[in-house]
Amino acid sequence: MIRQWLTLRWFRWAVVAPLVVAVAYTCTTMAQLHIDGQRDSDVIEEELLYLPNEKLMTHFTAGLSSIVADLLWLRCIQYLAREFENPDSKFTWLEHMLQTITRLDPHFTGAYEQGGTLLAALGADEAAEELLRTGAVNRPDRWEIPFEIAKIYILNRRDQPGAQTAASYYLTWTAELSDEPDFFLNWAYNIQLQHNLIDSGRLIWLQVYENSRDDFMRELAEQKLRELDVHEYRQLLNEAAETYALRVGSPPETLADLVTEGLIDALPEDPLGGDFFIDPDGEVQSTSLLDMRVERRLQSIRGGVERYQREHGEMPESLDILVESGTMRSIPPHPYPDRDWEYDSITGEVHR
Amino acid sequence: MRILAVAHNTFREAIRDKILYVLLFFAAVAIFGSKLLGWISIGQDIKIIKDISLAAVSVFGVLIAIFVGTSLIYKEVDKRTIYTIICRPMHRFEFILGKYLGLAYVLALVTVVMAITAMAYVTILGGSIDRTFLMAVVLIYFELLLVTALAVLLSTLTSPILGAIIVFSLYVTGHATGIFVDLPAHFDDTFAKHMLEIVYYVLPNLSNFNIRAEAANELPVTGGYFLWAVFYGVFYTGMLLVVASLTFEDKDV
Structure with a gap:
């Protein structure tokens, strides 16, 4: 009976073939799931560790280096997504990935622009600025690159002296290349007049949140807007603490003193889940902001x-050796007052 | 006239070849599938689609040139069909040129079809096609013409499989010729450096035809560069065709 059916051409094509394909597909999917389950989760890190020199890749990809850069860019996004989900994320390879991508395709504006944004958002200002400066040389026609550098000064370095001037300079540069020069020139002018750059920072991330088509960037913008809220609360609490000191003659011991004195109605809630406290110097600090700074500095020291x-084939005996040997310019201080880094010279591990 | 007759015949023969359609199918899959990668690229979709589309036009064009080109003359000799042609009042170089032009015509058609598909797809997805993109397509075609001439030359000398391997190796090397001149300073005025420089100028420099990254990133390319690349392609291809004709003149068939 079955043999008879099998002799029919339509039966072979309409029933037997789809059945065989479905069974085979199920089996391959099952096998793939098992293989994925057994594979080391550090596969992206391993790939990057053994990534050949980009100059070699440029020569031996038969003119496809731009495609290799695209594929690495996609890998970079997967890496970022994974690191964002990981509570112990270090983003160790991000800078290396972006450098490789932009060396393979030196005109890849997106990698400069988005990469600069991501590095800056993670607090790696210097790496972000270096990447963007390379971008400005390779893509002198794109306004987005000086704009990203201006954003670093507005968002990350707003408390540093000269940040306003630098931000205005890069916004003026942006205006020269952009189709909307008046908008950027006005912004540059307003920044010069502003006392702090939190409002400009908020404007930037709001624009990213509203205009980005990508969920990843929108989530990042949301996170950054919450961070700016914490900065603003901290600033308001610091102003209240200063008023308290003027009124009472000594700085407040706790933040509750500000409520008692009627300077604030209630203690603001940290949108990032941390706490506000007054450090021994009388400055209001936020644990969520300090924790982020701790992570960034730890990453840099590690x-x-x-x-x-x-370079030396052995672990440094102490962290100071890193400066003496010229490996690091300086060891960033622990962001928490009265705390220091814990370093184990046998394992090379650094702890908060 | 005789050359055109051979070219016409070669064209008809080549478009009947199933491998052409298989490769065109995969090129279309690569072009349309590029959007899938674009989805996860954080706003870089158009750049990635342009990159993959231009690479598809180039890579699949080269595969067609290699697979069809390396068997072009060999098949005629192997199947003895060449006897019906060379007994006619026709020079052997005319036969080679006719065969080459026939395949060049096929490649022009394939390149135009793939490029129009890619351009329509990019436009539908919200991208724009600028002058550099069109220049990149034209330069890809000149690269294909050069590779085809290389394939035809190998086809007069060796079997299709060996020919395909050699042409493919030369294709990869042709994109990596930069390593022959990109030497550290301590090689200056050494014998090795002079020899490598000679190799650099002898091998076809296929990276001259590669402005795909500029096209994907919407960067302008000067008309001067474009014309010099075309000039290089025309003369290198012409040289290969002369050598192929001379080789075939002396070949016992």
């Missing part, structure tokens, strides 16, 4: 230890 170990 990178220095790794570089030292690669």
Whole structure:
């Protein structure tokens, strides 16, 4: 009976073939799931560790280096997405990935622009600025690149002296290249008049949130807007603490003193889940902001230890050796007052 | 006239070749599938689609040139069909040129079809096609013409499989010729450097035809560069065709 059916051409094509394909597809999917489950989760890191020199890749990809850059860009996004989900995320490879991508395709504006934004958002200002400066040389026609540098000064370096002037300079540069020069020139002018750059920062992330088609960038913008809220609350609390000191003659011991004195109605809630406190110098601090700074500085020191170990074949005896050997320019201080980094010279591990 | 007759015949023969349609199918899959990668690219979709589309036009064009080109003359000799042609009042170089032009015509058609598909797709997805993109397509075609001439030359000398391997190796090397001149300073005035420089100028420099990254990033390319690249392609291809004709003149068939 079955043999008879099998002799029919339509039966073979309409029933047997789809059945065989469906069974085979189910089996391959099952096998793939098992293989994925057994594969090391650090596969992206391993790929990057053994990534050949980009000059070699440019020569031996038969003119496809631009495509290799695209594929690496996609890998970079996957890496970022994974690191964002990971509570112990370090983003160790992001800078290296972006450098490789932009060396493979030096005209890849998106990698400069988005990469600069991401590095800056993670607090790696210097790496972000270096990447963007390279971008400005390779893509002198794109306004987005000086604009991203201006954003670093507005968002990350707003408390540094000269940040306003630098931000205005880069916004003026942006205006020269943009189709909307008046908008950027006005912004540059207003920044010069502003006492702090929080409002400009908020405007930037609001624009990213409203205009980005990508969920990843929208989530990042949301996170950054919450961070700016914390900065603003901290600033308001600091102003209240100053008024308290003038009124009472000594700085407040706790933030509750500000409520008691009627300077604020209630203690603001940290949108990032941290707490506000007054440090021994009388400055209001936020644990969420300090924790983020701790992570960034830890990452920088761990990178220095790794570089030292690669160069000298042994762990540095102390963190000061990193400066003495020229591996790092300086060891960033612990952001929390009265705390120091814990370093284990045997394992090379650095703890908060 | 005789050359055109051979070219016409070669064209008809080539468009009947199934491999052409298989490769065109995969090129279309690559072009249309590029959007899938674009989805996860954080706003870089148009750049990635342009990159993949131009690479598809180039890579699949080269595969067609290699697979069809390397068997072009060999098949005629192997199947003895060449006897019906060379007994006619016709020079052998006319036969080679006719064969080459026939395949060049096929490649022109394939390139135009793939490029129009890619341009329509980019436009539908909200991208724009600028002058550099069109220049990139034209330069890809000149690269294909050069590779085809190389394939035809190999087809007069060796079997299709060996020919395909050699042409493919030369294609990869042709994109990496920069390593022959990109030497550290301590090689200055050494014998090795002079030899490598000679190799650099002898091998076809296919990276001259590669402005795909500029096209994907919407960067302008000067008319001067474009014309010099075309000039290089025309003369290198002409040289290969002369060598192929001379080789075939002396070949015992």
